[in-house]
Amino acid sequence: MTKESPLAHPRSQVVIDVEGLTKRFGDHLVVDGFSIQVERGRIQGFLGPNGSGKTTTIRMLCGLLTPDGGRGSCLGYDIRREAERIKSRVGYMTQKFSFYEDLTIRENLDFVARIHCLDRRKKRVEKALEDLGLSSRRNQLAGSLSGGWKQRLALSACLLHEPDLLLLDEPTAGVDPKARREFWDHINQLADDGLTVLVSTHYMDEAERCHEISYLAYGKLLATGTVEEVVRGAGLTIWSVSGPAVRELARDLRAGGKVEMVTAFGSALHLGGQDRAALDVALAPYRDRPGLVWKQAEAELEDVFIHLMSQAEDSYR
Template identity: 60%
Template sequence: MATAVQSADGPTIAVEGLTKRYGERTVVDRLSMTVARGEVYGFLGPNGSGKTTSIRMMCGLLTPDAGAGHTLGLDVVREAATIKRRVGYMTQRFGLYEDLSIRENLEFIARMYDMDRRRERVAQALDRLGLATRAEQLAGRLSGGWKQRLALAACMLHEPELLLLDEPTAGVDPVARRDFWNEIHALAAEGITVLVSTHYMDEAERCHRLGYIAYGRLLASGTPDELVAQSGLASRSTEDPVDMPMLLALEQDPAVSTVTRLGNTLRASSAIASELDAALARHTARPWKTVPPTLEEVFIHLSRRAADNFA
């Protein structure tokens, strides 16, 4: 059987109705989405929402119970083994050998993939990720940011066309996160497609497009600006000192979707502007101004509307 080849202008990922069940629980429920070539696509959602399971189905590590799709032009069920060799997958937890050096870890990965030019490829990876000066350091003695660089170097070693990054910056300091994202966009500019799951809103805003998944279902997809515009949320803010009784009253009011405290600034949002204004008037006489909703407010609102798949 001939292997499908991804066209230069076709989507890197195109799946329809992907479903995964464990017992009676549906972890991923009819997921349909596309990711374009050279795109940085952010995958967001709360813990247990099905992000990791979805990623593993797309890269051939898990077989879906229903649905179909293609990754890099390859069938996610019938050609899973081929997909795995053309994809770089960076897991949530550091999965390399801590008692081997940076160089030894990369050389081991190169042998696993039976790569040609192994020394050259390892040297290039060390240089690109700024690891050359630490090449002989044991992986177990690296900080979180340096472990992250090593993990990215390892999953890029076989020159994949697609990177799947599962919460890659968890526990990493802001400077390392910034450097990581600069490298991700540099890779995307070279035509590599990146699907990255994250909990950080500042990282979400760095993505070309976003998908938000909760309780196994994709609830929204689009650019950050499109998701904010499509949400229909109304948001208000006040900068007077926050008093706790008022804050608690707003959090318990069913007309208010989200309440966020940022120093002396208080923000509140709701799907219905008139109900939000009435709720604010019920609990305080202070002035509120209209502000654009944030991505965080949009995603919290979406989560609260989703049906719990544990129920």
């Protein structure tokens, strides 16, 4: 039987409240002073390069990993002293598919329910099949499923015990765009129903579907807030340059080293920096080059992340 959660029903309930979390593996500081608050029914996205501490941070927030420093609570429980009580209320979907490929979808779900000694087992399995649109494939072997359907099975299994918090570790890696959209439709519906979701991702379109995002690099939190707040807080000026001569321009600007950001965006080039005056001075010698069309552009989330990453690399050189 599942344990009753201490959470109240109002949406404003703070589900996660942590301060100064740190974690080391040997001499390597993986997470350095991380703090955050997440409210009930919110989708919190974690972004950053590989090895930035995203997964380690999320696991500490959920009581799955004990921090070396810092304090806080999750689902009303202390993340250090009551980690076991937190774990029982968390659904965890890993990036790697970890179900039995020679069992059917229904058999896999039933097996998970048995392992966790869940009550109302048959009803839970039937509901999971229906909620994720798996009923028509219930007798299909898991090993014969496409990436998108395997993803649905994994999510269904995570939800069998009716958790209060869902942890998704790069859940759509290697999945086609249509399946990714359908997956996120499910996640947004779960959040609307009051489930809190922590998700790590490398996809900008997925980040934009989160209520708030946190960007980490080298174990440090560099930015957090809504997408609009993060983009606005970066204070970037962006020029979009198009035309047949953009490749040559990009090469020359990178060689010159005076422009903070030189990034290809499709057939165009995004040039940006925080100091508008310095950017204008750096770009002035190239303005009259033939075959180029210059246009002021709004900063996008990807611009901000490229900028944050370059800052982090400079700090750790």
